[in-house]
Amino acid sequence: MEGNKKFFVALAIFLGMMNSGSAQSSTTLVPAVFTFGDSTMDVGNNNFLDSDFKANFPPYGRDFMNHTPTGRFCNGKLPTDFAVETLGFTTYPLPYLSPQATGKNLLIGAGFASAGSGYSDQTTKLYHAISLSQQLKYFKEYQSELVLLVGRRKAYSIIKGALYVLGTGTGDFVQNYYINRKLRKLYSVNAFSDLLARELSKFIKGLHSLGARRIGITSLSPLGCLPANIRAFGHGRKTCVTRLNEDAKTFNRKLNQTVLALARELAKLKIAVVDIYQPIYDLATAPSKQGFVEAKRGCCKTGSSVKTSVLCIPKSISACSNSTSYVFWDSVHPSEAANKFIAESLAIGGIYLVS
Numbered sequence: 619m620e621g622n623k624k625f626f627v628a629l630a631i632f633l634g635m636m637n638s639g640s641a642q643s644s645t646t647l648v649p650a651v652f653t654f655g656d657s658t659m660d661v662g663n664n665n666f667l668d669s670d671f672k673a674n675f676p677p678y679g680r681d682f683m684n685h686t687p688t689g690r691f692c693n694g695k696l697p698t699d700f701a702v703e704t705l706g707f708t709t710y711p712l713p714y715l716s717p718q719a720t721g722k723n724l725l726i727g728a729g730f731a732s733a734g735s736g737y738s739d740q741t742t743k744l745y746h747a748i749s750l751s752q753q754l755k756y757f758k759e760y761q762s763e764l765v766l767l768v769g770r771r772k773a774y775s776i777i778k779g780a781l782y783v784l785g786t787g788t789g790d791f792v793q794n795y796y797i798n799r800k801l802r803k804l805y806s807v808n809a810f811s812d813l814l815a816r817e818l819s820k821f822i823k824g825l826h827s828l829g830a831r832r833i834g835i836t837s838l839s840p841l842g843c844l845p846a847n848i849r850a851f852g853h854g855r856k857t858c859v860t861r862l863n864e865d866a867k868t869f870n871r872k873l874n875q876t877v878l879a880l881a882r883e884l885a886k887l888k889i890a891v892v893d894i895y896q897p898i899y900d901l902a903t904a905p906s907k908q909g910f911v912e913a914k915r916g917c918c919k920t921g922s923s924v925k926t927s928v929l930c931i932p933k934s935i936s937a938c939s940n941s942t943s944y945v946f947w948d949s950v951h952p953s954e955a956a957n958k959f960i961a962e963s964l965a966i967g968g969i970y971l972v973s
Contacts, residue, residue, distance in 0.1 A: 646706035647972050648832070649776045650727035653698050653711070654753050654825075655786035657951065658836070659731030661696070662689025662713035669746045671733040677918050677930055677937040678947075681954055689713065691733060691929075693917065693941045694954030697894075698783055700961035701968060705781070714756050724764060727780060730756050736790040737817040740801075744794060750786070750821045758828055777829040781971060783892075783964075784821070785836035788950070790814055791865060792841060796851075807865045815872040819880060826884045832971045833889045834964070837873060838866040840895055843902035845915050846928045846949035856914050858902060870895060888971050897960050898952065901945045908959060911943040920949045 653659040657671065665674045672689065673679075679687030681694035690696055702710055711727035712719040719728055730753040734745030742749040748756070764773040795801055795810055805813065822833060841847055842862030851859045870891075877891050905913040918930035918937040928950040930937065938944055942955040952960060 646726075648705055648779055648781045650725065650780040651698070651702050651705065651707070651711055652727045652757065652780055652782045652830075653729045653731050654750065654757075654782070654784045654821075655731040655836075656735045656747070656789055657691045657731075657733030658696070658785045658788070659698060659729065659783065660689060660691065660713070660733045661699075661710065661729040661731070663715045663729065663731065663748060664733045665689040665713070666715040667732065667746060667748070669732075669734060671745055671747065671929070673733070673929070675932045677934055680937065681941060691948070691951040692954055692957060693937075693947050695957060697957045697961040697964050698785075700958055701783070701964045704961075704965060704968075705972070714760060720763075721767065724760065724767060725776070728757075728760055730760075731785070734789060734793070736786055736788075736794065737814040737821075738790050738794065739817075741790045741794040745789070750817070751824075754821065754824045754828070757825070761828065774829070778831055780830070780832065781968070782825060782830045782833045783836070784818075784833065785894075787814060787838045787869060788841065788844075791838075791862075791869075792844070792847065792950070796862075807868055811865075811869040811872045814869060815876045818873065819876050822880050822889070823884065826887055831886055831888060833887070834892050834968065834971055835873065835877060835889070836892045836964075837870045837895045840899040840902060841866045843899060843913075844950050845946050846920075848914060849927075849949070858899075863899070866895060890970050892964050892966075892968075894960055894963055897963050898945075898956070901952075901956055901959060905945055909942075910945050910955070912938075913945040916946040916948040916951075917941045917944040917953060918948055 664672050673691045674687050674689045676687055682688060699710055707726055711729050712723055714728040714730050732748035734747030735742045735749060739749050840863045842859030847859055847862055851862060874891055877889055881887060881889050901908060902913045919934045920927055920929055921931055928948060930948050941953050944953050945956045947953040
C-alpha cells in the first residue's frame with residue numbers, strides 16, 4: 619500500500635509539472651475537487667440544515683486543524699482531505715452551504731455531500747439531508763457563480779478538468795432498508811441494490827451532462843464490520859456480521875456493472891470505482907497488522923436512540939485518549955488514522971482518473 623501511495627505522489631508531481639503553463643495550476647494535478655454523497659464526504663453542509671445528523675460539536679474535530687469541529691464525521695481528516703493534499707492543494711474545498719463558500723474560495727471546488735443522504739430519496743427524506751438530485755442542482759448553481767467569477771472559458775476549463783468523488787449508500791441499508799420492514803418485503807437485497815444502481819446511473823448521467831469528466835465512486839464498506847451493526851445485528855458476538863457484508867458485496871457488484879455500462883455509454887468520461895470495502899475489512903478484522911488495537915467499538919461514546927447510536931455524544935469526555943489506535947471514531951465512521959489508510963485506495967483509483 620505504501621508503495622502505491624508513493625507512486626501516486628510521484629505521478630502527481632510529474633503530471634503537475636507537465637501541466638504547468640496550462641489552464642491548471644502548476645502546483646496541483648487538477649484545478650478543483652468536488653465531493654458528493656453522504657457523511658463519508660460531508661465537510662460541513664449539515665451544519666446549515668435542520669438535521670439530526672451533525673458533527674459540528676466536540677469531540678468531532680478533536681484532531682483537525684485548531685482542534686475545531688467542522689462538520690466532518692471524524693476526529694480529523696476524511697479520505698478526500700488526504701486526497702486533496704496529495705493532489706497538491708494547500709486548503710480544502712468548503713461545504714457549498716457555508717457562508718464562506720464565495721468568491722475565490724470557490725475556485726478549488728466545493729463539497730455538496732450531506733450526512734444522511736443516500737442513493738434513494740426515501741433515505742434522504744428520513745434524515746432531512748440533501749438528496750443527490752438537490753446536490754446536482756447546487757452544483758449547477760455553483761457553475762453559474764463560477765462563470766461570474768472567472769468567465770465562461772475559464773469556468774469550463776475548471777469544470778472539465780476537475781476531479782469528482784461520490785460516496786454514499788451505507789445509509790440506504792443501515793438507516794433505511796434494515797430498519798424498514800415494508801421495504802424488505804417489497805425488495806430483496808438484490809432488487810434493492812438494482813434500485814440503488816439505477817439511481818446511481820441517473821446521478822452520474824446528470825453530473826456528466828453538467829461537464830464532469832473525471833469521476834470516482836467509492837464502493838460500499840463492509841456493513842457487517844461497522845460497530846453499530848455488530849451491536850445491532852451481531853446477536854452478542856463481537857465479530858463482523860457476515861450477512862451484512864454479503865449485502866455490501868451484492869451492491870458492489872451492481873456498482874461495478876453500472877460503472878462499466880456508463881463508461882461505454884458516456885462520451886469522454888473517465889470513471890472508476892474506488893474500493894473501500896477491502897481496506898476497511900482488513901482494518902476491522904486484523905487491526906494489529908496496521909498498528910491498530912481496537913476495531914469493534916468507536917473511540918467516542920455514542921447515544922442510545924436509533925438516530926444517535928452512531929454519533930458521538932456532544933462534548934463527551936469519554937472519548938479515548940489515543941484515537942490512532944482505533945479503527946472507528948464513532949459507531950460508523952472511521953478515525954482519521956483509518957481514513958489515512960483508506961485514502962491509499964483513493965490514490966490508486968486516482969491514478970487513472972487524473973492521468
